[in-house]
Amino acid sequence: MASNDADEPIVYVIDDDEGARHSLEFLIDCAGLRVRSFASADAFLKADPPLENGCVVTDVRMPGMNGIELADELKRRGAGVPVIVITGHADVPLAVQAMHAGVSDFIEKPFGDDTMLVAIRAALARHADRDELQVERDRANQRIATLSTREREVMDGLVSGEANKAIAYDLGISARTVEVYRANVMLKMQAKTLSELVRMVTIARLG
CATH class of the missing domain: 1.10.10.10 (Winged helix-like DNA-binding domain superfamily/Winged helix DNA-binding domain)
Structure with missing residues (x-):
């Protein structure tokens, strides 16, 4: 009997770089996870997709709302969805800002496929089992x-x-x-x- 898609985890990729976005989509799809992508944080918020079993992977630097601002906005809305932020310009103040915004993980470019998939699966697992945070x-x-x-x-x-x-x-x-x-x-x-x-x-x- 087929499982209900709504109950399966889904990863939302948000990146204005089309090549990077499609590359992540392909990686996540090949890993057997549902994936949907958006070219901007504003487009993602406008679409208002279901977040109950979701995870967000977003670049930190994008036109309009950046990745950390998106995480902050989702936290403000009480979404509780794990957010993984990707950056090529990592520094401690940025990491501090990201964590205070409720970011689940902070990944520096360049990163290996395994690094990203491990982070995604860990974020989804923590989201599914809230006791893990405790x-x-x-x-x-x-x-x-x-x-x-x-x-x-x-x-x-x-x-x-x-x-x-x-x-x-x-x-x-x-x-x-x-x-x-x-x-x-x-x-x-x-x-x-x-x-x-x-x-x-x-x-x-x-x-």
Whole structure:
């Protein structure tokens, strides 16, 4: 008996670059997932597609509303749909802005097919099982609890997008000492990148 399409996950690709958009469509379709694409955030919002079992993959830089603004708008509407933002210009302040907008994942170009598919499947799984977010929150809080007071202060600076020298100045320590604390924070939080650290801390603070 055929399954009801409405119950199957669907991925919405939003990118003004036609080549990139079609490439992602092909990748997602070949992975056995339903996919629908839009050339702009405005077109996506105007279409008002069902989001209950959906996931949004959007480029950060587009004419009109950008990817982070779209995530913010969906959050404002209470959509609760996971949003994966793609960027070729990744930096910490942008990652901070993305996570505060409720972005599920933040992927830097160039990325491999597997990286994108893993992110999509993880986002859909979290969306299907809302308890997973609580598990992530608990895990992040447990890791934060292992940090010393100074490590937390350095982590707060990093998550706010401050450079090592700025953190050093604010805390009255040397930039080299900040680097040591920063390495400790990344190790204890089990974060491979600053974007990952930002995501963990944001999830922890949502509670």
